Amino acid sequence: xxxxxxxxxxxxxxxxxxxxxxxxxxxxxxxxxxxxxxxxxxxxxxxxxxxxxxxxxxxxxxxxxxxxxxxxxxxxxxxxxxxxxxxxxxxxxxxxxxxxxxxxxxxxxxxxxxxxxxxxxxxxxxxxxxxxxxxxx
Amino acid sequence: xxxxxxxxxxxxxxxxxxxxxxxxxxxxxxxxxxxxxxxxxxxxxxxxxxxxxxxxxxxxxxxxxxxxxxxxxxxxxxxxxxxxxxxxxxxxxxxxxxxxxxxxxxxxxxxxxxxxxxxxxxxxxxxxxxxxxxxxx
DNA sequence: TATTAGATGATAATGATTATTATTTGAGAT
DNA sequence: ATCTCAAATAATAATCATTATCATCTAATA
Numbered sequence: 001x002x003x004x005x006x007x008x009x010x011x012x013x014x015x016x017x018x019x020x021x022x023x024x025x026x027x028x029x030x031x032x033x034x035x036x037x038x039x040x041x042x043x044x045x046x047x048x049x050x051x052x053x054x055x056x057x058x059x060x061x062x063x064x065x066x067x068x069x070x071x072x073x074x075x076x077x078x079x080x081x082x083x084x085x086x087x088x089x090x091x092x093x094x095x096x097x098x099x100x101x102x103x104x105x106x107x108x109x110x111x112x113x114x115x116x117x118x119x120x121x122x123x124x125x126x127x128x129x130x131x132x133x134x135x136x137x
Numbered sequence: 138x139x140x141x142x143x144x145x146x147x148x149x150x151x152x153x154x155x156x157x158x159x160x161x162x163x164x165x166x167x168x169x170x171x172x173x174x175x176x177x178x179x180x181x182x183x184x185x186x187x188x189x190x191x192x193x194x195x196x197x198x199x200x201x202x203x204x205x206x207x208x209x210x211x212x213x214x215x216x217x218x219x220x221x222x223x224x225x226x227x228x229x230x231x232x233x234x235x236x237x238x239x240x241x242x243x244x245x246x247x248x249x250x251x252x253x254x255x256x257x258x259x260x261x262x263x264x265x266x267x268x269x270x271x272x273x274x
Numbered sequence: 275t276a277t278t279a280g281a282t283g284a285t286a287a288t289g290a291t292t293a294t295t296a297t298t299t300g301a302g303a304t
Numbered sequence: 305a306t307c308t309c310a311a312a313t314a315a316t317a318a319t320c321a322t323t324a325t326c327a328t329c330t331a332a333t334a
Contacts, residue, residue: 016299016312017300037290054316055295073211079216080292091260111267120239132265135260136259151305191323
């Protein structure tokens with residue numbers, strides 16, 4: 001039961017469980033490809049016509065702060081949101097605004113191994129994400 | 138002579154050589170770390186007080202289109218600009234808005250080698266950029 | 275030097291995001 | 305179950321980066 005899980009995630013983080021938060025989180029999960037705030041609002045309004053735009057932005061911010069979501073930078077500067085999962089990379093279409101997830105454990109090992117040996121002078125690495133640009137066929 | 142180079146780059150691309158374009162390109166080169174449009178405007182106004190904001194954005198766009206600049210997505214969604222050079226990656230500070238270039242030929246070879254063998258199903262790779270998040274020490 | 279497509283400056287418009295504030299509500303205490 | 309109140313929400317206005325418009329100007333070529 002998905003809703004249960006969402007409720008759990010929220011209360012684990014000490015966030016109040018509100019219908020808006022549940023709606024927003026499930027919207028992002030349902031919509032599944034890196035929706036913008038606008039996409040989310042549009043989707044939610046079907047079942048939740050009174051939700052306020054400001055609320056959506058505030059909820060998104062607090063979900064990001066609590067690591068339930070990640071912000072994804074898009075080419076145009078409009079922010080998009082992604083449910084946090086195991087670390088993954090992104091495929092950016094060079095021609096459209098399509099963004100897909102890309103997971104590759106072997107690749108991660110390769111890169112992590114490389115930096116474990118080499119490191120970066122004056123920099124402590126927390127996270128590495130690839131932006132792979134190209135075209136879908 | 139830097140200005141000469143800039144003039145050359147512009148005319149090579151078939152762009153008219155205007156004082157505004159020269160000023161903007163040299164500002165980005167001088168400023169050196171991924172300035173925003175606002176940073177650029179502020180810097181240019183010293184020597185070029187009448188330049189118009191709209192012009193700066195339009196020039197930036199055309200420089201990006203002609204591969205003389207790259208747009209760098211920043212955490213806040215404000216675009217930043219980077220003179221195009223050999224391909225390079227970015228170090229993002231997790232605490233501030235500092236962004237530094239990171240070049241690493243060995244790493245590029247490693248990654249290119251990996252994808253040459255493996256590829257990505259349904260995707261033609263044009264370019265790979267790493268976003269390395271962490272802290273400067 | 276004259277011509278003109280393209281560039282610029284001034285200004286207004288847009289659109290995503292943030293701030294404000296009065297009202298409502300979730301969740302722990304009674 | 306009800307009370308309490310900090311936190312969340314809805315409605316609205318405000319902000320701020322970016323884009324559009326358009327009259328004027330100018331770089332580049334003849």
